[in-house]
Amino acid sequence: MRELTPPDSHHLNAATGWCELGNVAEARTELKRISAGNRDHPRVLEEEWRICAAEKHWLPALEVARRLIEVAPDNPSGWIHQSYSLHEMKLSQEARNQLLIVAAKFSAVSTIPYNLACYACQLGNLEEARQWLAKAIKIRSTEEIKQMALADPDLQPMWDEIKKL
Structure with missing residues (x-):
């Protein structure tokens, strides 16, 4: 995985900080400052998912989780986030089914x-x-x-x- 470099790494750190402080609007603003070429970086997608989850916007969270699976299929976070998003959307059977696919792998x-x-x-x-x-x-x-x-x-x-x- 390629490393994020400044200024994108700074925007990601700021987004993480704002999210941890509960200010998801500022977190999202910082995330939008990340260059287009790094928007699908796994660390950026992780933070975007956290922001969507904090906002309880589960359909966008699901979409972000699926992008994370595409770019980092060997990272369990995308799979966990996908299933959690489905569960929060009251699709627990689908959440279970999707997570079962990778239970042995992880x-x-x-x-x-x-x-x-x-x-x-x-x-x-x-x-x-x-x-x-x-x-x-x-x-x-x-x-x-x-x-x-x-x-x-x-x-x-x-x-x-x-x-x-």
């Missing part, structure tokens, strides 16, 4: 089985959700996954059993 990334657990739970398949949650725990610690899961409304139907982990 077997060391805990976010993938964790998100698959969320989607399975929301689809009413608690046994599948348990299996994915167990896989996420094998990658990260039980305590980390438990803490995330107990704060995640997608897993609320399983909170009583998650508390016992």
Whole structure:
């Protein structure tokens, strides 16, 4: 992957900072200052997705995630963002299906089985959700996954059993 150089790297850093501060309008303004030749750089697309997600603009977020998959298919973020966007659009079955495609490829990334657990739970398949949650725990610690899961409304139907982990 090619490196971003100034001034584009500065605009990206500024966009990231503004987004972290909750000022997505300024973040988007900084992102627009990035040269056209770098708009499809994976780091730029990552930040653009974060901005869309912060705005809860899920269709544009989905489009950005798909561009990220095109330019960096070996980066799990694009796949994770695509499925998350679909899930937020109430297309949890499609989110699950798309993430399943790469679950084995990115077997060391805990976010993938964790998100698959969320989607399975929301689809009413608690046994599948348990299996994915167990896989996420094998990658990260039980305590980390438990803490995330107990704060995640997608897993609320399983909170009583998650508390016992």
